Amino acid sequence: MAKRRLLFSNEGNQKDEINISPLIDVVFILLIFFIVTTVFVEETGVNVQRPQAVSAVDLEKNSILIAITEEGRVVYGGEEIGLRGVRGVVQRLLKKEDMPVIVQADATVSIDLYTKVHDEAALAGATSINLATTKGNRE
Secondary structure, three states: OHHHHHHHOOOOOOOOOOOOHHHHHHHHHHHHHHHHHOOOOOOOOOOOOOOEEOOOOOOOOOOEEEEEOOOOOEEEOOEEOHHHHHHHHHHHHHHHOOOOEEEEEOOOOOHHHHHHHHHHHHHOOOOOEEEOOEEOOOO
């Protein structure tokens, strides 16, 4: 019986503790991983009524978004850049990474203005220029 007491006695007063420092390290590594791999989408900053198209598809999230408002303002990142600013913005962003240009033109915008914005983006070196539309049905 004395042997049993020795086995179960806590004479050394040792406390059983869980070491959580490796857990904290893992959490910080995961946090850094998710921050680094996150793709930040820069919105245009204005709302436009996009035209409808049956062939509408989802495009890449990593792209250059340029908006043309109902009043004919050309906007990037919430700031009006005008028609002359399209080429500079697209050139600057294409130096960092090759990505498509998506033009979000209001449904009431003239095709002439859209064509000028498209041409400025092409002259800046964009190889893929798309018009943003909403999914429509066949009539």
